[in-house]
Amino acid sequence: MLSPELNDRLTRVGPGTPMGQLLRRYWMPVAGISEFNDRSLKHIRLLGEDLVLYKDLTGGFGLLDRHCAHRRADLSLGMVEAQGVRCHYHGWQFNAQGQCIHQPFEDTAHPERNSKERIRATAYPVELKAGLVWAYMGPLPAPQLPDWEAFSWANGFTQIVISEVPCNWFQCQENSIDPVHFEWMHENWGNRQRTGEVKYGAKHLELDFKEFEFGFTYHRIKENTTSADEAWTVGRVCLWPNGFFLGEHFEWRVPIDDHNTLSITWKYTRVPREREPYVQGQIPTWYGPVLDAQGKWIDTHVMNQDFLAWVGQGVIADRSLEQLSASDRGIVAMRRRFFEELDALENGQEPKGLIRDPLQNVQVPLPMVYGDQVTQSRTRAEIAAHPTLKAFYTSYIFQAGQPDWVKQLASEALGFQVGEFDGVVVPRQA
Numbered sequence: 001m002l003s004p005e006l007n008d009r010l011t012r013v014g015p016g017t018p019m020g021q022l023l024r025r026y027w028m029p030v031a032g033i034s035e036f037n038d039r040s041l042k043h044i045r046l047l048g049e050d051l052v053l054y055k056d057l058t059g060g061f062g063l064l065d066r067h068c069a070h071r072r073a074d075l076s077l078g079m080v081e082a083q084g085v086r087c088h089y090h091g092w093q094f095n096a097q098g099q100c101i102h103q104p105f106e107d108t109a110h111p112e113r114n115s116k117e118r119i120r121a122t123a124y125p126v127e128l129k130a131g132l133v134w135a136y137m138g139p140l141p142a143p144q145l146p147d148w149e150a151f152s153w154a155n156g157f158t159q160i161v162i163s164e165v166p167c168n169w170f171q172c173q174e175n176s177i178d179p180v181h182f183e184w185m186h187e188n189w190g191n192r193q194r195t196g197e198v199k200y201g202a203k204h205l206e207l208d209f210k211e212f213e214f215g216f217t218y219h220r221i222k223e224n225t226t227s228a229d230e231a232w233t234v235g236r237v238c239l240w241p242n243g244f245f246l247g248e249h250f251e252w253r254v255p256i257d258d259h260n261t262l263s264i265t266w267k268y269t270r271v272p273r274e275r276e277p278y279v280q281g282q283i284p285t286w287y288g289p290v291l292d293a294q295g296k297w298i299d300t301h302v303m304n305q306d307f308l309a310w311v312g313q314g315v316i317a318d319r320s321l322e323q324l325s326a327s328d329r330g331i332v333a334m335r336r337r338f339f340e341e342l343d344a345l346e347n348g349q350e351p352k353g354l355i356r357d358p359l360q361n362v363q364v365p366l367p368m369v370y371g372d373q374v375t376q377s378r379t380r381a382e383i384a385a386h387p388t389l390k391a392f393y394t395s396y397i398f399q400a401g402q403p404d405w406v407k408q409l410a411s412e413a414l415g416f417q418v419g420e421f422d423g424v425v426v427p428r429q430a
């Protein structure tokens with residue numbers, strides 16, 4: 001249970017808020033690079049700020065205040081130039097640093113004043129990695145954009161899936177350190193929704209949580225696993241400050257504002273040996289719907305089920321009314337770490353998990369449960385015969401609505417016919 005004041009401290013992310021300041025110290029994924037194949041401007045809202053993300057005529061990306069520094073027109077309706085964006089109202093042009101570099105009328109009628117020199121818009125650094133566009137909104141110099149080892153895995157078909165979830169980011173991130181929900185939400189409830197059967201999967205017997213440089217790991221023993229299983233010896237990663245790493249995929253919960261979260265998934269699938277060597281041309285990005293055609297929340301896929309839990313907790317979960325219990329030890333540890341980090345930042349200390357040295361930022365490994373299943377070369381026959389791997393090759397089990405063009409790309413890459421997931425979620429196993 002938390003007081004409303006402490007709940008605000010964890011959840012509010014706007015400019016000037018304590019958590020807003022902390023999160024601004026980290027690079028955030030904000031879009032897929034491939035989204036800019038056929039568009040050059042996109043308005044985004046990030047940590048409560050309205051911004052325009054663009055790719056200019058020379059292929060450079062930038063992130064600026066959405067509203068023009070002149071009289072506030074919407075720059076996302078503007079046009080890109082060789083350098084930066086030009087406003088559609090009076091033609092002022094801004095570069096990636098936010099500097100106004102052209103004022104058409106003023107530069108023509110009063111060139112001697114060079115008044116554009118004094119005009120600066122809010123601008124944030126942008127970097128590209130792993131098929132994603134990343135933004136950094138904190139004080140400079142920016143830390144390194146983490147080069148997680150997974151981003152360099154070869155012979156993979158990777159896809160990026162994005163959804164907007166109408167609730168606060170922190171309850172989404174608490175899901176990254178919540179092992180027991182898998183048994184109940186994804187196995188038992190998911191199965192009930194899908195089949196109507198009254199049936200319960202293996203129970204959790206023991207949990208453990210550990211902290212490391214880049215977050216926490218959670219560890220489980222279930223009725224059907226032992227302390228020798230990697231689910232206990234390695235664990236899954238609650239990635240600091242707003243990610244989740246499960247081996248073959250990352251999830252990030254990026255705050256749009258206090259009331260909305262951008263869920264971004266980066267999913268790698270190793271192609272079967274028959275397809276090697278495989279080099280992916282471009283990582284596709286698709287937007288996963290949260291509602292079906294009838295306006296009902298989708299509950300058939302893993303993350304759609306998670307979204308329902310998060311949204312069900314309220315737009316901002318009221319933590320003054322909760323009753324934490326033994327399964328919530330990880331959540332307690334994570335909140336405590338956030339409170340400590342918020343205090344430390346106010347005292348001028350460097351936040352947790354930042355990488356400053358470029359030499360240390362090379363294929364940074366993370367703990368990875370069942371890692372060999374993810375990166376090992378296997379034949380199609382071996383994949384087809386594996387108890388839990390095949391579903392990853394014949395469907396996208398994490399979210400509903402994978403577009404046909406992505407299914408087509410995945411089918412070609414994987415050599416399996418990829419369709420919509422239409423089964424029951426089963427836990428991965430050794």
Ligand code: FES
Pocket residue numbers: 068069070071072073087088089090091092
């Ligand atoms: S409002 Fe943008 S140039 Fe005038």
Ligand SMILES: [Fe+2]
Pocket residue numbers: 175181182185186302303306
């Ligand atoms: Fe989940």
